[in-house]
Amino acid sequence: APVKIRLATLAPKDSSPHKSLQQMGEAWKKSTGDQVQLTLFTDGTMGGEADMVRRMRIGQIQAAMLTAPGLSQIEDSVGGLQLLPMMFRSLDEFDYVFEKLRPGLEKKFRDKGFEILCWGDLGWVRLFSKQPAHRIDDYRKMKVFVWSGDSRSADVMRALRVNPVPAEQTDVLPGLQTGLFDMVPSVPIYALAGQFFGPASHMLEINWVPLVGATIVSKKSWDATPADKRAALQQAAAEAGKQIRNRGRAESDEATAAMVKRGLKVTQPTPDDLADWVRFTDEAYPKIRGKLIPAEMFDEVSKLVKEYRAKAGK
Amino acid sequence: MLVTDTAPPAALPTGLRLWLRQGENLLLCSILVALMVLPLLEAFLRKAFASGIPGATTLVQHCTLLIGMLGGALAARDSRLLAMSALPTILPPKWKVFAALFSGTAATTITLFLTVAGIEFVKTERASGNFLVGTMPIWWVQTVTPIGFALVTWRLLWNASPKWWGRAVVFVASGVLVWFIRDCGTENGELTRAMAFDGTALLLPILTVALLRVEPTDSGARLRILWGSLGLTLLLVALGSHLPTEPTKLVWPAIAALLVATVLGAPIFVTLGGAAMILFWGEDLPIASIPLDHYRLVTNATLPTIPLFTLAGYLLAEGGASKRLVGVFQALFGSFRGGPAIVTALVCTFFTSFTGASGVTILAMGGLLMPVMLAARYSERNALGLLTGSGALGLLFPPSLPLILYAIIAGSKVQAAGVTIEKMFLAGLLPGLLLVALTAWWGVSRGPKDAGDRPKFSGATARATMWEAKWELAVPFVALGALFGGIATPVEAAAVTALYVFITTVFIHRDLKLTTDIPRVLTECGLLVGGVLMILGVALGLTNYLVDAQIPDKAVTWVTGTIHSKWVFLLVLNVLLLLVGCFMDTFSAIVVVVPLLVPLGSAYGIDPLHLGIIFLANMELGLLAPTVGINIFLASYRFKKPVMEVSRAVLPMQGVLIIGVLLITYFPPLTTWLPGWLGR
Ligand code: NA
Ligand code: NA
Numbered sequence: 001a002p003v004k005i006r007l008a009t010l011a012p013k014d015s016s017p018h019k020s021l022q023q024m025g026e027a028w029k030k031s032t033g034d035q036v037q038l039t040l041f042t043d044g045t046m047g048g049e050a051d052m053v054r055r056m057r058i059g060q061i062q063a064a065m066l067t068a069p070g071l072s073q074i075e076d077s078v079g080g081l082q083l084l085p086m087m088f089r090s091l092d093e094f095d096y097v098f099e100k101l102r103p104g105l106e107k108k109f110r111d112k113g114f115e116i117l118c119w120g121d122l123g124w125v126r127l128f129s130k131q132p133a134h135r136i137d138d139y140r141k142m143k144v145f146v147w148s149g150d151s152r153s154a155d156v157m158r159a160l161r162v163n164p165v166p167a168e169q170t171d172v173l174p175g176l177q178t179g180l181f182d183m184v185p186s187v188p189i190y191a192l193a194g195q196f197f198g199p200a201s202h203m204l205e206i207n208w209v210p211l212v213g214a215t216i217v218s219k220k221s222w223d224a225t226p227a228d229k230r231a232a233l234q235q236a237a238a239e240a241g242k243q244i245r246n247r248g249r250a251e252s253d254e255a256t257a258a259m260v261k262r263g264l265k266v267t268q269p270t271p272d273d274l275a276d277w278v279r280f281t282d283e284a285y286p287k288i289r290g291k292l293i294p295a296e297m298f299d300e301v302s303k304l305v306k307e308y309r310a311k312a313g314k
Numbered sequence: 315m316l317v318t319d320t321a322p323p324a325a326l327p328t329g330l331r332l333w334l335r336q337g338e339n340l341l342l343c344s345i346l347v348a349l350m351v352l353p354l355l356e357a358f359l360r361k362a363f364a365s366g367i368p369g370a371t372t373l374v375q376h377c378t379l380l381i382g383m384l385g386g387a388l389a390a391r392d393s394r395l396l397a398m399s400a401l402p403t404i405l406p407p408k409w410k411v412f413a414a415l416f417s418g419t420a421a422t423t424i425t426l427f428l429t430v431a432g433i434e435f436v437k438t439e440r441a442s443g444n445f446l447v448g449t450m451p452i453w454w455v456q457t458v459t460p461i462g463f464a465l466v467t468w469r470l471l472w473n474a475s476p477k478w479w480g481r482a483v484v485f486v487a488s489g490v491l492v493w494f495i496r497d498c499g500t501e502n503g504e505l506t507r508a509m510a511f512d513g514t515a516l517l518l519p520i521l522t523v524a525l526l527r528v529e530p531t532d533s534g535a536r537l538r539i540l541w542g543s544l545g546l547t548l549l550l551v552a553l554g555s556h557l558p559t560e561p562t563k564l565v566w567p568a569i570a571a572l573l574v575a576t577v578l579g580a581p582i583f584v585t586l587g588g589a590a591m592i593l594f595w596g597e598d599l600p601i602a603s604i605p606l607d608h609y610r611l612v613t614n615a616t617l618p619t620i621p622l623f624t625l626a627g628y629l630l631a632e633g634g635a636s637k638r639l640v641g642v643f644q645a646l647f648g649s650f651r652g653g654p655a656i657v658t659a660l661v662c663t664f665f666t667s668f669t670g671a672s673g674v675t676i677l678a679m680g681g682l683l684m685p686v687m688l689a690a691r692y693s694e695r696n697a698l699g700l701l702t703g704s705g706a707l708g709l710l711f712p713p714s715l716p717l718i719l720y721a722i723i724a725g726s727k728v729q730a731a732g733v734t735i736e737k738m739f740l741a742g743l744l745p746g747l748l749l750v751a752l753t754a755w756w757g758v759s760r761g762p763k764d765a766g767d768r769p770k771f772s773g774a775t776a777r778a779t780m781w782e783a784k785w786e787l788a789v790p791f792v793a794l795g796a797l798f799g800g801i802a803t804p805v806e807a808a809a810v811t812a813l814y815v816f817i818t819t820v821f822i823h824r825d826l827k828l829t830t831d832i833p834r835v836l837t838e839c840g841l842l843v844g845g846v847l848m849i850l851g852v853a854l855g856l857t858n859y860l861v862d863a864q865i866p867d868k869a870v871t872w873v874t875g876t877i878h879s880k881w882v883f884l885l886v887l888n889v890l891l892l893l894v895g896c897f898m899d900t901f902s903a904i905v906v907v908v909p910l911l912v913p914l915g916s917a918y919g920i921d922p923l924h925l926g927i928i929f930l931a932n933m934e935l936g937l938l939a940p941t942v943g944i945n946i947f948l949a950s951y952r953f954k955k956p957v958m959e960v961s962r963a964v965l966p967m968q969g970v971l972i973i974g975v976l977l978i979t980y981f982p983p984l985t986t987w988l989p990g991w992l993g994r
Contacts, residue, residue, distance in 0.1 A: 012728050043728045045861045057438040058602040148371045168615035174734045195732050
């Protein structure tokens with residue numbers, strides 16, 4: 001019997017990730033002679049990321065495209081990458097580090113019963129606030145949204161001496177409107193989709209952390225696919241991943257432009273501002289290393305960052 | 315939705331069972347109190363010390379899970395689970411017994427499977443090793459789901475019959491079904507079917523002989539038992555040889571049986587949960603997705619507003635607030651022509667806006683307002699129509715629960731991402747006022763024309779009654795002030811409202827005694843909320859099946875391909891929603907139907923706020939639908955009038971409301987102007 005893989009995502013229907021996944025499904029169908037059939041559930045109709053993971057565990061769906069919060073429900077180490085603000089200066093730098101970490105991460109997921117089909121990211125998390133701000137001291141006067149499902153993010157904010165308010169993602173917009181929070185760290189795509197750039201109309205264009213994502217499939221379904229066709233399946237998935245990543249990063253800029261048209265004010269940090277940020281985040285790292293993420297992981301990431309900067313001659 | 319408090323009060327148990335019962339009630343009360351206090355404590359600590367209770371939001375969300383399961387179990391204990399059909403109440407006694415056994419068997423079988431599904435769900439959650447707060451595993455709390463379903467199963471079996479033989483029949487019948495269904499689609503399915511049905515058929519004669527000896531009966535009853543037994547044996551033998559054993563072929567017969575059980579009085583949650591389960595099972599998908607969706611809904615971050623506002627409404631209704639409010643509105647409007655009609659519309663609206671359950675308003679306010687109307691020389695028929703119709707009016711006013719639930723369900727869809735509770739509250743205001751005004755206008759036009767014995771308006775009386783009711787009159791300002799004042803989340807605003815009403819009824823007016831009345835009111839509120847949450851949770855399971863079968867997508871493709879005009883679509887929508895409103899209760903209709911409608915509305919460029927208000931206005935109409943609307947049944951029960959008579963009495967109100975619904979539908983600014991202006 002053909003292997004049916006049902007894949008859920010928060011991405012909207014007809015968005016570029018949806019189209020890339022559709023192409024992957026077509027390629028799978030072709031390369032296996034219709035032995036692997038992919039069904040897509042878009043728009044978060046299968047629930048939030050935690051719900052998707054639950055559905056994979058009970059076997060209602062077999063695959064999902066998730067970002068860090070969902071991936072952390074399965075394996076914590078990916079979440080670790082989201083807890084290092086200002087660690088990476090550019091996406092190239094991040095790509096270099098991530099490529100080296102990748103085999104280790106994939107093994108960890110395999111041990112938990114999930115196969116990674118492809119990685120991707122949604123570009124940089126930026127800081128959206130109600131008042132204009134450009135240095136950490138400005139944000140220390142604010143109440144900052146953190147997702148209540150992720151206590152470590154709140155601890156990172158505390159390490160930076162910023163005041164976190166844990167709440168649900170659905171509370172972001174009303175919370176900003178009623179003054180429960182003043183600042184929300186978010187990727188531009190979410191700020192546009194969730195419409196919270198309305199009340200939080202100032203964006204600091206700072207490279208806070210890249211929002212990592214991945215498309216995963218349960219190992220049980222993966223192992224049910226014809227063994228001799230898996231390389232081709234993996235190849236099509238990698239192709240989709242590359243498209244999603246490139247489009248994701250481009251759409252991050254497009255989302256910002258769209259929000260600017262509708263009243264968002266973008267603040268560019270000056271070199272002095274950046275130096276100020278780096279000073280304070282460096283100060284906070286000892287409170288993060290070994291406490292919020294494993295010391296080995298932190299050291300590995302720092303080592304790779306240095307390695308990249310040495311190679312790039314910066 | 316029929317509130318089945320028509321069940322005769324069973325004699326209270328004694329000894330250990332009484333202690334268990336009281337303990338169960340007390341536990342439910344404590345969790346409700348925790349739900350009220352936790353968000354406020356957390357808000358206070360956050361403001362005073364800039365650091366709240368770690369994991370408070372998560373804890374509050376799981377309080378709702380506990381209330382849902384425990385309240386549902388209590389509702390099952392007292393035979394108070396909400397049912398869709400009122401048929402059993404009018405059946406002759408003999409048929410009543412059969413209806414109870416049939417629906418009891420279906421209900422027991424389905425809840426047993428829900429229990430198993432709950433266990434499966436908890437098992438996978440346990441394996442995932444995630445934590446709720448600190449080092450407390452999340453699955454510890456989730457075990458309440460299978461425990462709750464197990465309690466409900468046991469109680470459905472127990473309450474299916476007051477006699478041991480009846481319970482034995484239900485036990486055996488649902489045992490056979492469970493045994494057979496479990497093996498369907500497997501290799502030994504055929505064998506199991508034969509053994510289950512034929513084996514039981516063999517057992518039946520023995521059971522019958524035993525019954526004839528145990529049950530003290532006259533010769534007529536003995537004959538009935540014998541005939542019944544023979545019939546059942548033949549039926550089982552037939553099923554044993556003819557029933558298919560592939561799940562896909564069994565889906566429609568099973569759904570048909572479920573519908574029969576529903577008509578014969580099975581609870582709503584059994585119908586919705588059962589339908590979801592049968593459909594998932596037919597597609598070979600795990601039924602554990604039903605408890606998963608139940609968990610997803612009841613732990614929604616905004617959902618705790620529902621038990622909290624309901625608590626506020628219950629405390630108001632049980633205390634002396636209703637009398638004081640009638641006094642105020644009487645003093646203000648009593649001197650006008652048709653004053654009592656205005657009073658009725660306003661008082662009913664006020665109460666329904668808190669509970670969202672218009673039926674409760676009719677039951678609670680009917681006794682108070684009917685005499686007022688009759689004293690003002692309204693005909694009995696017009697008074698009946700006005701009271702029954704007014705019960706539904708509060709649905710569009712904040713903090714009505716259907717408005718909140720629509721914001722939660724629609725707001726989670728990308729096409730309606732901007733829909734918030736606050737915006738829905740603003741959106742409902744003008745359409746709500748329109749319907750109240752139309753109702754009052756009709757009421758006034760029916761009133762006696764001469765001034766006759768109408769009381770004169772007295773400024774002093776008006777001031778005195780308003781002063782007397784000042785605490786109640788302030789309730790909407792407390793609720794909305796907290797919400798729109800930028801100091802509280804919706805859950806905190808609901809908690810403040812509940813606490814405020816609690817303090818005013820218990821400590822200021824002393825309407826309710828802390829030691830005796832409050833536990834009773836809390837238990838009653840928890841029981842109602844539990845019953846509703848159980849329905850909503852499994853309804854989301856059914857919705858998820860529709861999503862899984864990609865029905866929303868197909869619906870959009872089909873409808874947009876068939877209907878090209880937005881205005882025609884709106885007309886069709888109104889007709890469809892009217893039908894939905896007749897046959898589904900408002901809450902489950904929101905959970906099941908709104909996810910289908912939001913993408914459709916978006917395809918026609920309808921504002922999701924407008925769509926929501928159209929939806930709820932139609933639900934109001936559905937509540938009053940002749941002979942099927944729930945409010946008709948409740949009014950018939952409350953005022954002891956035949957259903958047909960109430961239906962006729964409500965017809966003019968229907969006409970008035972239809973005009974209102976059409977105005978709301980075809981004049982969108984009525985809905986969208988206020989949230990656009992004030993909504994942030
Ligand atoms: Na929302
Ligand atoms: Na939303």
